[in-house]
Amino acid sequence: DVKVTQSSRYLVKRTGEKVFLECVQDMDHENMFWYRQDPGLGLRLIYFSYDVKMKEKGDIPEGYSVSREKKERFSLILESASTNQTSMYLCASKTTGGREKLFFGSGTQLSVL
Amino acid sequence: SQQGEEDPQALSIQEGENATMNCSYKTSINNLQWYRQNSGRGLVHLILIRSNEREKHSGRLRVTLDTSKKSSSLLITASRAADTASYFCATREAGGGADGLTFGKGTHLIIQP
Structure with missing residues (x-):
């Protein structure tokens, strides 16, 4: 089975800190995604990557950046954390070639105080 | 941008009964998928249906x-x-590129024992 691992289950940070959320997948998937999930808003796409060193903005990229130096790892970076970035962050991956199914990590609940 | 909208937002039924959830979307799609999310966890793919x-x-x-x-x-x-x-529906827009799925806000299903 595909495994998508997010480095932290819960994270508490202070306003203004630089925050790194890490995601690793073990199935050689080309595509990786970062979503955030908020009550009443569902999942919203922050950034995605379809290859190493490639990145594309999603619907809500402001305040975030990403890094994909290796195929299996996709990092989400909050340059200067703010309280409105308190959320559940979900990483997902999928292969290409018609296989549309997304595989999700367990999520990181980030609280910015 | 939000594509799918699930209905109802919440549903509570007795064990053994059937549960029906609906999803509406706005644009032409390539496929539609349903995912399940247990409390505080990542999403798990359930089923995919293609536009044809x-x-x-x-x-x-x-x-x-x-x-x-x-x-x-x-x-x-x-x-x-x-x-x-x-439970979330997610759509892949027709002609879409490598970007991720667009998710609805979800239906929260409670099965009473």
Whole structure:
């Protein structure tokens, strides 16, 4: 089975800190995604990557950046954390070639105080 | 941008009953998928239906798709307590590139024992 691992289950940070959320997948998937999930808003796409060193903005990229130096790892970076970035962050991956199914990590609940 | 909208937002039924959730979307799609999320966890893929299909079954799940009405329904038969979760529809827009799926806000299903 595909495994998508997010480095932290819960994270508490202070306003203004630089925050790194890490995601690793073990199935050689080309595509990786970062979503955030908020009550009443569902999942919203922050950034995605379809290859190493490639990145594309999603619907809500402001305040975030990403890094994909290796195929299996996709990092989400909050340059200067703010309280409105308190959320559940979900990483997902999928292969290409018609296989549309997304595989999700367990999520990181980030609280910015 | 939000594509799918699930209805109802919340549903509570007795164990053994059938549960039906609906999803409406706005644009032409390539496929529509349903995911389940247990409380505080990542999403798990349930079933995918392509735009040229009208109905699909997987175990106790039945999905229908009506592209003329831009709507889909998910039926869970003979519900169990373990089916308690949030259910999301997600769409892949026709002609879309490598970007991720667009998710609705979810239906929270509670199965009363």
